[in-house]
Amino acid sequence: MADAFNKLTPDSKFVVVNATVNSMIDHNVLNNLYLPIIGDGALQLYELLWNFSVSDHNQLVLHKHYELQSMLNIGTDKIVAQRKLLEAVNLLGTFASRKSPDSLVYAMQVPLSAKEFLKTDILAVMLLGKVGDETYKQIVSRLIVPLPDLGDLKNISASLLDTFDVPTTLIKNIPGTVNETKQVLNDDRLDASNDQLSPQSDDFDFNLILEMLDNSYVDQRSVKRSHDLIISEHLLYGIDEVEMVKLIQKATNLSTNELDQHRLKRLISQQFEMPQPANKPKVEPRSQQAEKPTQNFDAATEQLIKITQSNAPMTFLQQIKDQKHGIVTPGEERILRDLVNKRVFPNEVLNLLVYQILVVEKHSTLNQNLISTIADDWSQKHVSSAQDAINALRNRGKERAEKTTRRYPKKRINVKETLPDWAKQPRKSQPKQSKQGLSPEQKKQLEQQLNQLKKQK
Known part of the structure; x- marks a missing residue:
């Protein structure tokens, strides 16, 4: 059902409801806080919905998506992609009617206040x-005006x-x-829950953090308030529970015994910038113990x-970056942090995206536009694993080759394929040929890169 509604047509129907239809939306909050994200x-x-x-006015007026297409001058695929962005930040709830499965219900949600937004990690x-x-x-100084000290x-x-x-x-x-009115107000079936704005991780035990801090000087209430931040930093940097406890203790204000969130982020960022010991043991995420079996890959x-x-x-x-004798720039760190916090892809997919851009396409840094293009394409194709990503890259290479052929139909120019083996389609018609389709020199170079990555784990 969900996949069907991800492929809208101009004739796909929808109605729009709004529990706060008589309220005014805060455009100041939308433009300053939500706009940079969505x-x-x-x-x-x-705003159109x-x-x-x-x-x-909640009269269940039936619309077709052609209205949105013509007014916004975009296709249905773009509408779906933009709708998902609104759903992700709880500005919109999308529901499918059980009685009329051929139509959608769009439930409008009011934006958070500036204070609520900035308190949501x-x-x-x-x-x-x-x-x-x-x-x-x-932005904070524009939206949050603190009261003066009145004594x-x-x-x-x-x-x-x-x-x-x-x-x-x-x-x-x-x-x-009064009771009848309260019953109407308590009908929250179309309210979007803010629970999805709290990041979750299957391979990180937040309760274990609290247990390890149970007999320490750290105020656990301040740690619980920092739940979202702690999980997000774990997802981004791969910090395990033991290391996170040490960082929390270092970031705790000894005067109040409360965790300082800004100091925690600063400590983690500084630790990441420091050279890591080569022999540091790697903790395997528990969620990867039952890995998805690889397909017919070499x-x-x-x-x-x-890796x-x-x-x-x-x-x-x-x-x-170490292999290329480069450094991780603040811009690259922001790009990765943004991708991790969106929680669209697992880490293995993000890593393959990085590998494709820096190693295969030989860019010196991560490019925001290129990453956004590939990430949007993968999101629409429901890429959810490293295997899916490799297949998507194979198809991407094939599509680029076809575009080149269509662009120069009369020229017989032999273009040497520069994609690595895992981004190529396997040749089933030539069983005696190596699956890699690479020269011995190219094969050796790729294996050296992989071995270097493996040694640095």
Whole structure:
């Protein structure tokens, strides 16, 4: 059912509902906080659907996606992609009717307040990754205006019952009209849950963190408040529970015994920049114990898959940079942090994306536009494993070769294929030929690169 609605047609139907249709949306919050994350196209779709909801006023007016296409001048695939961005940040809920499976229900959600947004770690981290430290601070200063220090004050405001004469019997026995209204307000079937904005990880035990800190000086309440940040940093850097506890203790304010989130992020970033011991044992993620079996790949490709499955994105990127005698730039760190926090792909897929750009295509740094293009393509193709990514790269290489052929139909120019073996289609018609299809020199070079990656684990 979900896959069917990911492939919309212009005639696909939908209705728009809005539980807060009489409310005004805060464009200041949308433009400053949400726009850098979801992009201009998704924001335009949100505002158009919101206008539909205001006009329809929850009367279940039936629309076709052709309306969105013609007004936004985009295709249905783009509508699906932008809709997913809105769903990811809880600006939109999408529901399929059991009685009318051929139509969708779009439930509009109001944006978080600036304070709620900035207190949601994963959203704040994604925003920081998009705009950088300086712009992030400027955005906060525009939206959050702290109160001046007014000194020691006493609240002398009048209370409700002191001011108004409300009969006690009415409070004890709530009138039926009030209860009926409360039942309507409690109907939250179309409300999007903010739980999905809390990152999760199957190979990281947050409760174990709390147990190890149980008898320490660290205030556990401050650690629990930092749950999203801790999980996000684990996903990005591959930090295990024991190492995370050590970092938490170092980042704790000894005056208050509370975890300082900014200091924790700074310590982790600094530790990543320091040279890591070559003999440091690698902790295998528990979720990878039941790995997806490899397909009909050659030995070099299977080795690459294992390497991508056993390294966090930052570690993998650093290893490749070390081989190329380069450094990880702040821009590259932001790009990876953004991809990890979106939780669209597992780490093995992100690592293959890095390998493709830096090793195969020989770019010196990660390019935001190129990564966004490939990531968007993989998202639409539901790439969810290293094997899926390799097949997608094979198809990408084939499509690029076909485009070159169509572009120069009359010229007979032999273009030497520069893609590695795992990005090529295997030749079943020539069983005696090596699966790799590479020269001995190319094969040796690829194996050397893989061996270097393996040694640095």
